[in-house]
Amino acid sequence: MTVKTISTTAFNDQKPGTSGLRKKTRSFMVPHYLENYVAATFTAIGGGSGKSFVLGGDGRFFNREAIQTILKMAAAQGAARVIVGQGGLLSTPAASHLIRLNGADGGFILSASHNPGGIDADFGLKFNAANGGPASEALTARIYDATLAIESYDIAYVEDVNLDTVGQTRIGDMVIDVVDPVVDYSDLMASLFDFDAIRALFAGGFSMRFDAMHAVTGPYAHKILEGTLGAPEGTVVNGTPSEDFGKGHPDPNPIWAKDLMDLMLSEAAPDMGAASDGDGDRNMIVGKGTYVTPSDSLAILAANAHLAPAYRDGIAGIARSMPTSAAADRVADALGVPCFETPTGWKFFGTLLDADRVTICGEESAGTGSHHVREKDGLWAVLLWLNILAARDMTVAQVQADHWQRFGRNYYARHDYEAVESTRAEAMMTHLRGQLDTMAGQSFAGLTVTKADDFAYTDPVDGSTSAAQGIRLFFDGGARAVFRLSGTGTEGATIRLYLEQFVDDGDHAAPVEQVLEQVRKAALEVSDLPALTGRNTPDVIT
Known part of the structure; x- marks a missing residue:
């Protein structure tokens, strides 16, 4: 393995936002731009020598090329192991789970979340820490400082790694494990929910439409909903990840998931509709003739979480971002648990989750999750909704109306x-x-x-x-x-x-x-x- 040191000049526009660095794809494709940011991240975490990382993204344009670059830079850093999703794919919650499951030192997640993809659209890169959650404010600041001071970076000059075959390979002494992106995540979901009850729900004629929006959640939804849980084939639509998300906007809301909304408001509506975003961390829930706002969904999930095995003993608390409605506060009051109001950004939930101060978290921007990972998780929310519907034998609209009657709207x-x-x-x-x-x-x-x-x-x-x-x-x-x-x-x-x-x-x-x-x-x-x-x-x- 040949390692070369490349001279470079700092870019002045690499300050990370709430979810890493997001820019136009063409910006990331400028020579040294991606490399500078990756090198700055390694500097901020004290280098990569002897460390292990998780690596993957949502499959948008430039995903594969960026992964190859990061692998070569990790090898030059002396990293011991990198776990990569097959085909370069990993949903954000699945990446968080793999970090935690394998005791990795962190992970590089390539995504611009719900932003459009393509060479003339958006790209992003963020680093998640060893707890599986987004970089802290302090780490983010160190990364930015390093981007301004960078003068060179190291990279291994080797052939590209085969990302399409599950198995183990090496770059020098660094082990690369290409893994099925779905298996470990699917096992995690099975440990949280009553899959037997959800199977019975579908076997009894319950109908659903899940719009994966040509994004990364497609393979996960096909495997879990149609495979493991027995939902009819065709339940999942737009389930093949695309570099430009089918030329669409992978944001699960009534505007960008219009086809799903039109169906759910029509006479032909199935019992439940759901959608997820580019990297699989956001969700939308719709019933026949009714849309559930993300704020209400958070509150309803928290109020009914005890119906799922993982939360049967109750929840420690709830956290919501400040712009999210106060509906969850009313549930927390009723349950006698705290409700924390945080700034926008999932990283603010991490310390609360790690300290067992909260169990369920959510943001008005269609992100909900729990202590099972340190990211919001779109498919988790859909599965908890299915668990609740199976346990209560009610429609989405009935569950929502019952919630408003109890807590107000x-x-x-x-x-x-x-x-x-x-x-x-x-x-x-x-x-x-x-x-x-x-x-x-x-x-x-x-x-x-x-x-x-x-x-x-x-x-x-x-x-x-x-x-x-x-x-x-x-x-x-x-x-x-x-x-x-x-x-x-x-x-x-x-x-x-x-x-x-x-x-x-x-x-x-x-x-x-x-x-x-x-x-x-x-x-x-x-x-x-x-x-x-x-x-x-x-x-x-x-």
């Missing part, structure tokens, strides 16, 4: 203003921050502000702090609006406006947009968003 929506000119988006946030100290007691669009702040978080386990995580406006009558700049885009800035209104009594069947109209008007009035950004309407409403 947090009407909720997210308005995304995408690719806003960054300076204008920052100007709007600055405008809001400038009003925070005097906003309480003022009225906007007929709603009075009771509290306003810029959310800050202190981790109750390790004491780390995170400031400026999003602006929260609380109004009388149970309304809330949140403004936040997203860290997952690759072009301009995405402003996310979250709207919420709690309704305790009633049939809870009013149209969402009708219930949220007043808080929407109040939020736009106080932020002056249309004038400051030049946007009168959001690009996406979910």
Whole structure:
């Protein structure tokens, strides 16, 4: 094995976001760009000598080439072992599981999650730590610092590794294990849920449509749903991973999973619909004629988790990201367990999970998961829903209506203003921050502000702090609006406006947009968003 040291120049745009580094694919394809970031990651973790890693991605364009580069750089670092998903494929939750199962020192996950794929679309790379979870704020900072200081990197000059055949090979002294990406994850799911009850559900005529969105979850869903659990062939659609996700947008929401939504709102609807995203960590749940918001899904899963074997003895607590609705808080109160409100980003759940402070976590951006891994897990959520339906002998709509009757309903929506000119988006946030100290007691669009702040978080386990995580406006009558700049885009800035209104009594069947109209008007009035950004309407409403 020949190792060469390559001189390089630092790039000034390699600061990781909430889920690693995401850029346009062509940016990652620029000579030295990927290599610089990988080398910086090795520097930040104290090198790769003698260590073991997990490696894989969602199969998007440039996935295979990037994996070959990382393998060669790991060999040059003196890594002892790398576990790679066959074909370069690993869902994000499966990668997290493999890290934990094998006691690896971390993992490189190649994905831009729910972002589109292709040479003119998006690519991403993140490092997950030894607990299986995303890099901490401190590690992320060290990676960024290393990207700015880099002057050279080492890489082995060897032939590409065969990624398509399960088995063991080597680069020099480094062992490479190419593994079936599904088997270990499938075994984990079987240990959590009552597969016999779910098999009986399907055997009894229960119908389902799972849209894998041409993304990495397809092989997992085919194996578990249609294979192990006996769902009819054809239950899983768009189940073959594609480099450009079938030229679609692999984001499981009513906008991008429109075909599934149209089916579920039609007379031909199956009993349940579900979808997952590019790397398999997000999910969407739909019943006949009813959509379950991610915030409600988190709350319903937490309230009913005891119906699955893994959670039969109860849960230690719940954690939700700050923009997620307070529906989960009401469940935690009823169960007598804590509910932690964290910044957006799954890494903030890691310390709570490791300390056994919580069992179930979720974000409004369609991510839910539990202590079984340190990532959100789309298929896990679908399987827990199936377990609940089998145990309760109810439809999705009935479970949801029963939940609202018991806990009340947090009407909720997210308005995304995408690719806003960054300076204008920052100007709007600055405008809001400038009003925070005097906003309480003022009225906007007929709603009075009771509290306003810029959310800050202190981790109750390790004491780390995170400031400026999003602006929260609380109004009388149970309304809330949140403004936040997203860290997952690759072009301009995405402003996310979250709207919420709690309704305790009633049939809870009013149209969402009708219930949220007043808080929407109040939020736009106080932020002056249309004038400051030049946007009168959001690009996406979910």
